[in-house]
Amino acid sequence: MGMCGTLMILGLCLGIFNFGRPEVRLYASLQIVYALFSGYLFILAMKNRHTLWQTHLYSYSLAFLVLLGIYLAKLESFLLAWAFTLPIIFYLLLGRKAGKLITLTMMLSIMVIIYPKLPSFRPVMTNFAFSYLLIWAISHIYESNRESAELALHKLALTDPLTGTNNRLSLQERFNQSTQVSEHKPLTLLLLDVDHFKQVNDNFGHVAGDDVLKSIANLLTKYTDDLDLFRIGGEEFCIFLHNSSTQESLTLAQTLRANVERETFVSQGLKIQATISIGVTLFKEDMQLCDLLRSADEQLYRAKLSGRNRVMHNLVPAIEEEVMAQTAPLVT
Ligand SMILES: Nc1nc2c(ncn2[C@@H]2O[C@H](COP(=O)(O)OP(=O)(O)OP(=O)(O)O)[C@@H](O)[C@H]2O)c(=O)[nH]1
Known part of the structure; x- marks a missing residue:
């Protein structure tokens, strides 16, 4: 829920800011649509009525938006920085299994997109890959620990402490x-x-x-x-x-x-x-x-x-x- 709220505000700010630039107006419109989608999910999440497929759609939309942005923007705009937030967002939204898959897909896709834009291939690509992998690893460890803690808590709540039944x-x-x-x-x-x-x-x-x-x-x-x-x-x-x-x-x-x-x-x-x-x-x-x-x-x-x-x-x-x-x- 917090994630949707944050992305709604961010998306709205960026969308409104970019809307003033005619060359990226279409992209800004997509950001605003995404912000509205975030708001919609935020409300559903507050009522605990959001579904799994909506969360998946939400994550894939974000992936698409970031990929499109990186593809359209010049490398100097440093839109690439947004990519480093993705592993955290995907793991939080989708959990370990689906989060892992989409994080990997995004990393490979981004590398394919930025490859033709690079003046010198090795340093940028190496730095991108290693920092992305580091954030991915941290997200993975964090989510694994969170899942284990949740499982342990769930078991504790449902188990009789004296007999273990x-x-x-x-x-x-x-x-x-x-x-x-x-x-x-x-x-x-x-x-x-x-x-x-x-x-x-x-x-x-x-x-x-x-x-x-x-x-x-x-x-x-x-x-x-x-x-x-x-x-x-x-x-x-x-x-x-x-x-x-x-x-x-x-x-x-x-x-x-x-x-x-x-x-x-x-x-x-x-x-x-x-x-x-x-x-x-x-x-x-x-x-x-x-x-x-x-x-x-x-x-x-x-x-x-x-x-x-x-x-x-x-x-x-x-x-x-x-x-x-x-x-x-x-x-x-
Ligand atoms: N040692 C122990 N005693 C418990 C526990 N929970 C409840 N008791 C005791 O179980 C006893 C139940 O007593 P009663 O409800 O009177 O029933 P009973 O003596 O088994 O008699 P009947 O059920 O009529 O055969 C009480 O003395 C409770 O203090 C527990 O976790 N450990």
């Missing part, structure tokens, strides 16, 4: 993706809650409680795609299952439940047993994430009410008895 914030994003992509495939939600977790904290301490949560998250990770496991509350996790049949979903829920029950968690030399209750539900058309969570929470509540350490669901009624039967403690 996805956090609640990322749940909405994943839900949107899942419901858009797999429109006609079943999407199942497992909502898991550690039973009597307050007692774990009270009996073994908060650090031990944290260790149990981390171990449970590790255990769950073995059975699910990293993208589909979320810690959405203190001792509450949820898992998305894509395209799983009712039987597959319930079998997985039982496996998770049984494995947590079977596991002995160790923290600071203390051995801790824990169990989880699970509510399972299926996404239905027009459901929002909060509806899906509410539906799973109803099942989780039933699981808690009926004694904890069990799986409850509202999928196919006939399967419920079978799942209930499996909730008896496993023989280890």
Whole structure:
């Protein structure tokens, strides 16, 4: 946005200044048109409504304008100086991949254009090429660092710091993706809650409680795609299952439940047993994430009410008895 604003003002000043010179009036008109285009994009960017193709068109227009200027102007006018701003502008506007391509194309094009105008080829061309390459390299390094920092920040914002799983914030994003992509495939939600977790904290301490949560998250990770496991509350996790049949979903829920029950968690030399209750539900058309969570929470509540350490669901009624039967403690 700032870039469009700056180029709008610059383009307008240059255009108005050049318009007074009859020999470059046509070029000045193009500068003014470009300034207006910058203003238009500036407004769109302010409303966050600009699109990728508009940004590309904007960059190519600038490239064309600079190339035309260098072609038309005498070398002494030093219009060539504008070329050194291009790598920075292209990287900022288009990012690393597209920025790299257009920067290279511009460098070669400019060299071809200025070649016939040079009285002595080597010093000017060498100095141009090296200074352009230096600015290009700096732009590239800057943009790479910026992209990595942005990626790290994005990951940080969507990751639960204790368990390393996805956090609640990322749940909405994943839900949107899942419901858009797999429109006609079943999407199942497992909502898991550690039973009597307050007692774990009270009996073994908060650090031990944290260790149990981390171990449970590790255990769950073995059975699910990293993208589909979320810690959405203190001792509450949820898992998305894509395209799983009712039987597959319930079998997985039982496996998770049984494995947590079977596991002995160790923290600071203390051995801790824990169990989880699970509510399972299926996404239905027009459901929002909060509806899906509410539906799973109803099942989780039933699981808690009926004694904890069990799986409850509202999928196919006939399967419920079978799942209930499996909730008896496993023989280890
Ligand atoms: N160690 C630790 N404890 C947490 C964390 N987040 C929440 N808790 C604790 O988790 C406990 C949740 O307790 P409750 O909501 O009463 O539920 P519960 O004891 O698990 O009982 P049920 O869910 O009814 O089986 C509270 O004591 C919270 O302090 C955390 O990040 N680490």
